[in-house]
Amino acid sequence: MGDPQNYAKIRYVKRKVEDEAVAHAILDQGLVAHVGFVAEGRPMVIPMAYARDGDRIYIHGARKTRVIAKTADLPVCLTVTHIDGLVVAKSGFNSSVNYRSCMVHGTARAVTDRAEFDRALWLITDHLMPGRSGEVRASTAQEEKATGVLAVEIEAMTVKVRSGPPIDEPEDQALDVWSGVLPIGLAIGRGVPDGFTPAAKTEPASLIAARRKFLA
Structure with a gap:
């Protein structure tokens, strides 16, 4: 990751966890990254497939889309969130959500090197369905021409985690109101x-691997 001093550039939050291993686990088990950027003077957030490669995140899309065509060399923000449960308190004020979230800051870079381009697409495909890239045909030249890939070097990460039961006010604990956690699973x-x-053809190994990865 980048200089740890980068943490100081992000507002301190109570539930922030400065543990790179926790951040990587959240990113590696996520299905979608919400990518924030500014284009044409407007802030935008787009859900995208992605993959982490060490201290780098790859995203891809149609070459002419704004997120691919207009963000090279500009700062972007990616957020991956897992919702683990609804925290049902005895008051609306203390009700919450159990979650794990990682926010990544970095500068987008257009991937033009052929070897890196191919590796990035392989990683993105296999992030969702491990091993799938070895089961499908190779991309055509026309498909590659229509596809753009961005690399985002991780300059800073912020992790926030909320777990456990509700934290009710002492005077509310004796109320005859159900409280606890409603778990949410994938x-x-x-x-x-x-x-x-x-219909009789068996599932490929990549689908089995996806279930194993995301339900672990």
């Missing part, structure tokens, strides 16, 4: 074949 079903895949 559910991944079985693959549904399309009209060109025989």
Whole structure:
């Protein structure tokens, strides 16, 4: 990661966890990164597939989209969040959410090197479905021409985690009101074949690996 002094540039928050391993775990188990950037004078946030490669995040999309075409060499922010449960307190004020969130700051860089470009697409594909890149055909030249890849070097990360039961006021604890946590978990079903895949064909290893990864 970048200079640890970068932490000082981000507002201190009570639930911030300055542990790189925790941050990496949140990023590695996330399905979607919400990418924030400014284009044409307006702030925008777009959900995108991504992959972490050490201290770098890769995102990709159609080459002509704003997030790909207009953010090279500009600062961006990526946030990945897991919702683990609803915290049901005896008051609305103390109700909350159990979650894990990692916010990444960095500067977007257009990936033009062919080897890095190919590796980035491989990583993004395999982040969601481990091993899938080895199961599918190679991209065509036209597909590659239409695709843009950005690399974001991690300059700073902020992690926030909330876990555990509600924290009610002492005078509320005896109220005859249910309180506790409503857990929220990720559910991944079985693959549904399309009209060109025989129903009897077994799932590829990548789908099995995806269930294992995201339900771990």
